[in-house]
Amino acid sequence: MVKVNLAQVRKLRKDKGLSQEDVAKMLGFNTVYPYHRKESGQQSFTAEELMKLAQMYKVSYENFFIFDIAENETD
Numbered sequence: 001m002v003k004v005n006l007a008q009v010r011k012l013r014k015d016k017g018l019s020q021e022d023v024a025k026m027l028g029f030n031t032v033y034p035y036h037r038k039e040s041g042q043q044s045f046t047a048e049e050l051m052k053l054a055q056m057y058k059v060s061y062e063n064f065f066i067f068d069i070a071e072n073e074t075d
Contacts, residue, residue, distance in 0.1 A: 001068045004050070006041050008064055012057045013039075027052055 013023055023045035027049055037043040045053075045064075054061040 003066045003068065004045055004064055005066045006039060007023075008043075010039055012053070012059065012063070016038065016057060023053075026056060 013020070019032075020035050020039060021032040024032045027035060029035055034043070038045050038049070050061055050064050054064065057063075
């Protein structure tokens with residue numbers, strides 16, 4: 001299972017010294033509320049939003065994911 005690493009999303013934003021409002025504007029939201037809901041896990045990020053964040057933070061989009069592999073999963 002693959003999940004968005006919300007802690008990493010938050011950390012990268014804070015490391016860049018950006019507020020949620022700053023990032024919301026960069027993603028094209030009119031208010032901070034939709035971005036806050038996404039960063040807090042109440043709503044999912046879209047693939048496009050994650051790609052924009054990766055470009056803004058100059059990291060690979062893979063940095064935003066947690067790859068949970070089940071113990072019984074085989075190759």
